[in-house]
Amino acid sequence: MMVITLKPGTTEKGIEHVVEKIKELGFTPHISRGEERVIIGVIGENAIRSREIFEAMFIVDSVMPISRPYKLVSREFKGETTVVEVKDVKVGGNEVVVMAGPCAVENREQLLEIAREVKKAGAKILRGGAFKPRSSPYSFQGLGEEGLKYLAEVSMITELPVVTEAMDPRQVELVIRYADMVQVGARNMQNFDLLKEVGRSRKPVLLKRGMASTLKELLMSAEYILSSGNYNVILCERGIRTFEDATRFTLDLSTLSLIKELSHLPIIADPSHATGKRSLVAPMANAAVAAGSDGLMIEVHSRPEEALSDGFQSVTPPDFHKLMKGIRSIAKVLGRKA
Amino acid sequence: MMVITLKPGTTEKGIEHVVEKIKELGFTPHISRGEERVIIGVIGENAIRSREIFEAMFIVDSVMPISRPYKLVSREFKGETTVVEVKDVKVGGNEVVVMAGPCAVENREQLLEIAREVKKAGAKILRGGAFKPRSSPYSFQGLGEEGLKYLAEVSMITELPVVTEAMDPRQVELVIRYADMVQVGARNMQNFDLLKEVGRSRKPVLLKRGMASTLKELLMSAEYILSSGNYNVILCERGIRTFEDATRFTLDLSTLSLIKELSHLPIIADPSHATGKRSLVAPMANAAVAAGSDGLMIEVHSRPEEALSDGFQSVTPPDFHKLMKGIRSIAKVLGRKA
Amino acid sequence: MMVITLKPGTTEKGIEHVVEKIKELGFTPHISRGEERVIIGVIGENAIRSREIFEAMFIVDSVMPISRPYKLVSREFKGETTVVEVKDVKVGGNEVVVMAGPCAVENREQLLEIAREVKKAGAKILRGGAFKPRSSPYSFQGLGEEGLKYLAEVSMITELPVVTEAMDPRQVELVIRYADMVQVGARNMQNFDLLKEVGRSRKPVLLKRGMASTLKELLMSAEYILSSGNYNVILCERGIRTFEDATRFTLDLSTLSLIKELSHLPIIADPSHATGKRSLVAPMANAAVAAGSDGLMIEVHSRPEEALSDGFQSVTPPDFHKLMKGIRSIAKVLGRKA
Amino acid sequence: MMVITLKPGTTEKGIEHVVEKIKELGFTPHISRGEERVIIGVIGENAIRSREIFEAMFIVDSVMPISRPYKLVSREFKGETTVVEVKDVKVGGNEVVVMAGPCAVENREQLLEIAREVKKAGAKILRGGAFKPRSSPYSFQGLGEEGLKYLAEVSMITELPVVTEAMDPRQVELVIRYADMVQVGARNMQNFDLLKEVGRSRKPVLLKRGMASTLKELLMSAEYILSSGNYNVILCERGIRTFEDATRFTLDLSTLSLIKELSHLPIIADPSHATGKRSLVAPMANAAVAAGSDGLMIEVHSRPEEALSDGFQSVTPPDFHKLMKGIRSIAKVLGRKA
DSSP states (O other): OEEEEEOTTOOHHHHHHHHHHHHHTTOEEEEEEOSSOEEEEEESTTGGGGHHHHHTSTTEEEEEEOOSSOOTTBTTTOOSOOOEEETTEEESSSBOEEEEEOSBOOOHHHHHHHHHHHHHHTOOEEEOBSSOOOSSTTSOOOOTHHHHHHHHHHHHHHTOOEEEEOOSGGGHHHHHHHOSEEEEOGGGTTOHHHHHHHHHSOSOEEEEOOTTOOHHHHHHHHHHHHHTTOOOEEEEEOOBOOSOOSSSSBOOHHHHHHHHHHBSSOEEEOHHHHHOOHHHHHHHHHHHHHTTOSEEEEEBOSSGGGOSSOGGGOBOHHHHHHHHHHHHHHHHHTTOBO | OEEEEEOTTOOHHHHHHHHHHHHHTTOEEEEEEOSSOEEEEEESTTGGGGHHHHHTSTTEEEEEEOOSSOOTTBTTTOOSOOOEEETTEEESSSBOEEEEEOSBOOOHHHHHHHHHHHHHHTOOEEEOBSSOOOSSTTSOOOOTHHHHHHHHHHHHHHTOOEEEEOOSGGGHHHHHHHOSEEEEOGGGTTOHHHHHHHHHSOSOEEEEOOTTOOHHHHHHHHHHHHHTTOOOEEEEEOOBOOSOOSSSSBOOHHHHHHHHHHBSSOEEEOHHHHHOOHHHHHHHHHHHHHTTOSEEEEEBOSSGGGOSSOGGGOBOHHHHHHHHHHHHHHHHHTTOBO | OEEEEEOTTOOHHHHHHHHHHHHHTTOEEEEEEOSSOEEEEEESTTGGGGHHHHHTSTTEEEEEEOOSSOOTTBTTTOOSOOOEEETTEEESSSBOEEEEEOSBOOOHHHHHHHHHHHHHHTOOEEEOBSSOOOSSTTSOOOOTHHHHHHHHHHHHHHTOOEEEEOOSGGGHHHHHHHOSEEEEOGGGTTOHHHHHHHHHSOSOEEEEOOTTOOHHHHHHHHHHHHHTTOOOEEEEEOOBOOSOOSSSSBOOHHHHHHHHHHBSSOEEEOHHHHHOOHHHHHHHHHHHHHTTOSEEEEEBOSSGGGOSSOGGGOBOHHHHHHHHHHHHHHHHHTTOBO | OEEEEEOTTOOHHHHHHHHHHHHHTTOEEEEEEOSSOEEEEEESTTGGGGHHHHHTSTTEEEEEEOOSSOOTTBTTTOOSOOOEEETTEEESSSBOEEEEEOSBOOOHHHHHHHHHHHHHHTOOEEEOBSSOOOSSTTSOOOOTHHHHHHHHHHHHHHTOOEEEEOOSGGGHHHHHHHOSEEEEOGGGTTOHHHHHHHHHSOSOEEEEOOTTOOHHHHHHHHHHHHHTTOOOEEEEEOOBOOSOOSSSSBOOHHHHHHHHHHBSSOEEEOHHHHHOOHHHHHHHHHHHHHTTOSEEEEEBOSSGGGOSSOGGGOBOHHHHHHHHHHHHHHHHHTTOBO
16 A cells, blocks of 8 residues: 655646546545545555655655555555534543443433533543443343434433444434434454444444453454544553452553554543443543543442442442542643643 | 253243243243253343242252352253354354455455355355454554445355454444344453444344453453343454464464363454464364364465455465365364365 | 560560560560550571560560561551651652652762752652663663762652662662662562562652562562661562553553551552553553552653663653652542652 | 584594584684484584585584574474473473473471372372562562471472472572472573573573563573573473453463474473463363374362462362363373373
């Protein structure tokens, strides 16, 4: 693969000309429009051998090969951090965006109550599972479409955009109808057909890192989505599986920080699932923001002891208020807001 | 959950009577017919509270709670090892069954050539990928339905049953039309919708352990399939992810051995994917058989250096002949054949 | 084991009386003097059976069993965080203490130059290895006693206390003669004879977590030191070994945070060794402070590309100045200073 | 580093001449005498630059650089497997050597009883701990010198050579006085001073792989011993730490098998510590032998439920008899004896 950077001020006609040439040679073009310049990714085996054809064009500024296995997601391809817009909420910009809500949508009242609380505290996006991936077939599997309807309704009432998980390629269409962002869960990070399906949609995607996935694999999974045409991807570090069993997973903030160097995609952290322990959620939220995270995903439940799933790691609304206060002050120190 | 064991010689009418009672109480019955006795699993919250109702029945021999989180797959539920029949090949019985073939189906000739070779050497089932889960969207993704057709044709010619992977719930119907056993790959071990889909079919399922999945999680994923009604499940240990990078994964034979204690399902090992190194396939095949594995899955390629995927770990037909000879003598020592 | 809490105002004679009784019963007493109260740990099998003997004493306020396997290091034994004094520097109090310096002491000039720089930037303790644990016998093994002499001299000039590693029980006496704190490295966390040896001294000990050690094992290793009579222990999280190879180790801040709940010992983080990547040191230093770390250990080298060991992860003095500025502002937000 | 292979029939004087030249150039020579030829390792930075000096010598057959980081332990240095003689027992040859005995020496009678049993069953070396590395300071730490005395006495009575652990460089001399082989435990694999100390002795060393050590690190630790002058090293795979908690550790037989390719040192497996489960010891012993292990280390206890340490994983003498029978038949199939 290679990247063609066009000169500033190139016209649409010029862009089209380059794109035509790329297709003519049997390659696939990927266009990214920056504030000043347009860059075009050219995907196809040995594309770089046609380098000179493009270098000879007047409107082409430079042609560069991309050396890493991940292409469209890499900073080599695009230097500035991508800002993904979830309705009117911008993720990847100056603001540290907090997505909060219950692990699972249990009923309309529960969801509305929590949504109002998290909004008051400063959350910008509502989370809640309608389809729940559970290791046991005998555990609560989520409310399904009913849950999606509650999410849409509560979203309308509170004006919070909604993110929720799709587990099956056949659910994507349905989920997209109700939600503002589709989540691909950790267990499905390498469910490639699901990745292609969310890639064909244009809705923002929250892609969670698999519990045993390397940095490279996470970026390759994101590449599946981008190469299918959907550039609106937010990554999420949610803990990896290690020998340490005092916490549920090990939140890997070094990798989060490294991903920010290597990729232009925004990345957030999920300290709730990572730690599995209520008392660790706030300190790890602080740590994630300090490490440069573009956002957080936090589980909040009014009565954690009665939650239908993962109550042990949910914080209460008062705790969430405190947490927001904490990360706000850390974000400020780093020149960001939250 | 609990298990009801009926007295030997109970009639069909008697079984039906118990099943009716179970349904009447709002629980789900799962019937397992052994050589002498019939046992019925009763799934539902607090099923054990109805214990006395069944104990009072004349045809009921005993009622026992199942303490482990996995129920239908546990040895508590069923003492003797399940024998899964893939066409006329029995997996889980006295024979160590070898499934061999190329990583990916590349074309008709390649597949036929390898199939003939592995059959000659003693393989009983043909493997070959038509849908390939690849970490990169730019890698060869398999021939799809064309590959399935080659598999079916070569299966007819060589009389080897065929196992191949389905990655997407929407592919299951198609895969089942051509193949004798559906494989759920390691990356999809917790793709619960796929598990439910293969559970609704009655075709045998080869369920591979996820690279970061615990013994318990593997058994819970199998439980998804059994509780959906499909009892024909073969497990497969294919290496877990650890810090050791001299091999691709770490083949975990202790867990394989422990699973044989805890579950009645047959389990095989895949030393090709586990090690990722040709020279280690034969010693690990030996080790797996010595540890009690019910079978092996081995990648064979006539020209590994030209393979479209995973050539590095494929053995050649002559090597495979030697490997078969080796495991045959070890199986014999353990009172099994191969 | 159990903990006896004495009433406020108990005299030395009273304490002695309790201690005598403990010894008389065949147990080992461990005395901890808080600001208001004295608590005495009683170690020995079934010590709790003698509970009533002590409860009957007038000066005894309460007798409590300690349920965790780690006793003297647990918050059950001592509620308030221990403050370890390294000369005049207090670790575990309000200040986030930074220990900085070169990975290995290379010569007098190098050490003095770096020491002056890190002091100027705000480091409070000088680090530098004289005995270096290297995986290869052919790598630079450190300057030995010569290195210790440079450390002592530079410490005198700069008035920075010094921490350096002892790898062998036979080195402890020598190291203690020159240094203000002895480091037990990650590879020696379960070198029990070394732990006992540093336990017999009264010099502060910096105990690094083994790369595959659980929280519990780290605390048990600290218990070896405390139960040998040395209460001046600082723990250090320096990354654990996982499958992720994009960073050298995975800095486990959740466990650091959890240790602060379970133990009264101060704990610091070492982002240099954990990440092995210069660019990640500052963000991980920020994260560690945000997660509640009591300090940091940072490798600094004036010419990292010429360093005799681990140059790749060393930051330059100008970078270190920036890093200190960063963590100072985060510490401030948390009500601490740095 | 480089390896000089001398022509067959070179005289001692010729060897001496080469050695002198090596020293003269400032390098360190390591002599290995095979059945037909003598090879000399030359250690020192840039030794290979002096290649031509040696190639010009009449008695020199070839001069080859060693590319791997481990030199003296690599098969590049020495093609044939090293046979380590523990008294009259040869490890690394055709026989699969079993070392068995209690985890800890508890008293004379216990040790003698078990020693007689394991000898009768076919064990060739007696194991038993006198110094026990225990994670808790409050656990039984071993009988110390008293234990060593029992080992020596029981060794004399049963004519079984004895292997036992030294944990501290200061213990090596003492241990060597009583034992025929010194064990360096997993927790001390990177205790470099201990490695140097056992390297200075000429007694055989059993070096166990650290629970988080890579293949490369294990070989580098062995390199410490060989480069200190002791070539009698046996490696031991005893399980690595992974996320799987159904077994105590994960026995990594692929790495064992790979080490046999890369190093000439013999390697054995310890299924007792690896699995931590009695029922898994025999199948994993089988698997290890099938994977090419040169021996086994097995914990045997007459009354496992009363054992002072690790009783849970000890097999009884009758079980051990069966285990020996099993591995004997597998060894036979591979053309070895046991």
